[in-house]
Amino acid sequence: DVKVTQSSRYLVKRTGEKVFLECVQDMDHENMFWYRQDPGLGLRLIYFSYDVKMKEKGDIPEGYSVSREKKERFSLILESASTNQTSMYLCASTPSNGRSPLHFGNGTRLTVT
Amino acid sequence: GEDVEQSLFLSVREGDSSVINCTYTDSSSTYLYWYKQEPGAGLQLLTYIFSNMDMKQDQRLTVLLNKKDKHLSLRIADTQTGDSAIYFCAESPNFNKFYFGSGTKLNVKP
Numbered sequence: 001d002v003k004v005t006q007s008s009r010y011l012v013k014r015t016g017e018k019v020f021l022e023c024v025q026d027m028d029h030e031n032m033f034w035y036r037q038d039p040g041l042g043l044r045l046i047y048f049s050y051d052v053k054m055k056e057k058g059d060i061p062e063g064y065s066v067s068r069e070k071k072e073r074f075s076l077i078l079e080s081a082s083t084n085q086t087s088m089y090l091c092a093s094t095p096s097n098g099r100s101p102l103h104f105g106n107g108t109r110l111t112v113t
Numbered sequence: 114g115e116d117v118e119q120s121l122f123l124s125v126r127e128g129d130s131s132v133i134n135c136t137y138t139d140s141s142s143t144y145l146y147w148y149k150q151e152p153g154a155g156l157q158l159l160t161y162i163f164s165n166m167d168m169k170q171d172q173r174l175t176v177l178l179n180k181k182d183k184h185l186s187l188r189i190a191d192t193q194t195g196d197s198a199i200y201f202c203a204e205s206p207n208f209n210k211f212y213f214g215s216g217t218k219l220n221v222k223p
Contacts, residue, residue: 004155031209040121042201042215043156050209090155101146102203102211104155 003027006091006105013112019078021108023091029103030096032074034058034066037088037107049074050096081112117204119214126222131189133217135202138183142204145178147187150199150216159187159200189219197221 007022025032031050035043035058045058049068063085067075074093078085088109092102118136125131137145143164148156162169162176162185169176175188185202199216206212 006155009153033211035213040215042117043213045211048209056209092156098143098207101144101158101161101205102156103158104148106155107153109153 004091004093004103004105006089006108008108009106011108011110013078013081013110015082015112017078017081017112019081019110019112021076021078021089021091021110023074023076023105024072025074025093025103026072027093027095027103028071029093030071031094032068033092033094033102034064034074034076035090035092036060037090043090046076078110081110083112086110086112117202117212117214119200119202119217121215122218122220124220124222125192127192127194129192131187131192131196131219131221133187133189133200133202133219135185135187135214136183137185137202137204137212139204139206139212140180140183142206144205145176145185146203146205146211147174147176147185148201148203148213150201152198156201192219192221194221194223 004025033048034046047066049055065077091105146161147159173190177186203213
């Protein structure tokens, strides 16, 4: 089974802090994604990466950056956390064959105070 | 992004069938997916259907696809309290793009 592991289930940070959310997958998938989930808005794509050191902006990249130094790890960075970034963050991965679903981690619920 | 629409809530009694509906916009979508999210957890793949199929059955789950109307549905037979969750439909027009609906919260009453 594919395993996507997010390092924290819950995080509480203060406004202005730099925040790192980590995600690791164990199936050698090329593609990795970061989504945020808010009630009534579904999942919105922040960034995705299709290879090491490659990244593309999703629908809501503002206030976020990402890092993919190794194939198995995809980090989401909040440069200066704000209260409107309080949300559930979901990491996902998929191989690049175009025929596979997304596999999700359990999510990180981030609260910015 | 693409528009994937779902109703927000559905309430059924235990033992009844549940039908969750979804409409999507990208007719080139190759795969359409149903995911389940239990409280505090990530999304778990339930089932999927390839765009050249009309129906797929997997135990208590039946997926129906109407490509002409761009309508996807998930039927859960003999719904149980453990089926209470949020259900997301998603379309994938290419390998890098997945578009999700807002999710339908299914409440199963005993």
